[in-house]
Amino acid sequence: MTRRDKQLVRESFRGLEEVAEPLALLFYGRLFEREPGLRPMFRGDLAAQGKKLMEMLTAVVENLDRTESLTPVLQAMGQRHAGYGVTARHYELVEEALLWALGQALESGLDGEGRRAWQAVLGHVSATMQQGAALLSVPR
Numbered sequence: 160m161t162r163r164d165k166q167l168v169r170e171s172f173r174g175l176e177e178v179a180e181p182l183a184l185l186f187y188g189r190l191f192e193r194e195p196g197l198r199p200m201f202r203g204d205l206a207a208q209g210k211k212l213m214e215m216l217t218a219v220v221e222n223l224d225r226t227e228s229l230t231p232v233l234q235a236m237g238q239r240h241a242g243y244g245v246t247a248r249h250y251e252l253v254e255e256a257l258l259w260a261l262g263q264a265l266e267s268g269l270d271g272e273g274r275r276a277w278q279a280v281l282g283h284v285s286a287t288m289q290q291g292a293a294l295l296s297v298p299r
């Protein structure tokens with residue numbers, strides 16, 4: 160994740176907080192279109208779930224200069240996700256659907272550079288979550 164990536168992600172996210180709710184619903188729509196089998200995993204209210212997802216992304220974007228501050232939070236979240244039955248393949252699907260939804264929500268879309276910047280950030284989030292899940296299987 161370069162300085163430029165962080166800058167691009169911060170700038171593009173600025174306008175998106177206002178449309179967080181429709182963005183999240185677009186994201187789930189895309190995800191379930193791609194992989195209908197994932198729908199039953201989400202047992203709660205999807206709008207409320209979308210709000211939690213967007214709040215987490217907001218925290219990530221606000222802490223891009225101190226990513227380590229969120230490491231324990233993301234690792235614990237990854238551990239809960241392992242409990243929901245989430246696998247590495249699911250993280251790829253979620254990243255793709257989020258990138259797509261971000262591109263839809265941004266007035267000028269997501270160009271190659273912006274897409275790569277978001278990919279770097281989402282890749283970091285997914286990797287840290289999966290690291291947390293992997294810690295569960297390490298004997299202590």
Ligand code: HEM
Pocket residue numbers: 197200201202203204208211212215216236239240243245246249250251253281284285288
């Ligand atoms: C970018 C990575 C992700 C982020 C930031 C994220 C964020 C969140 C948050 C904040 C919650 C609320 C509960 C909790 O913290 O445990 C949650 C729940 C959940 N997430 Fe994720 N998530 C991510 C990836 C995934 C993936 C890859 C899947 C698999 C399809 C997934 C499926 C779920 C499910 C099933 C729940 C519980 C929903 C329910 O109880 O209805 N998430 N997620």
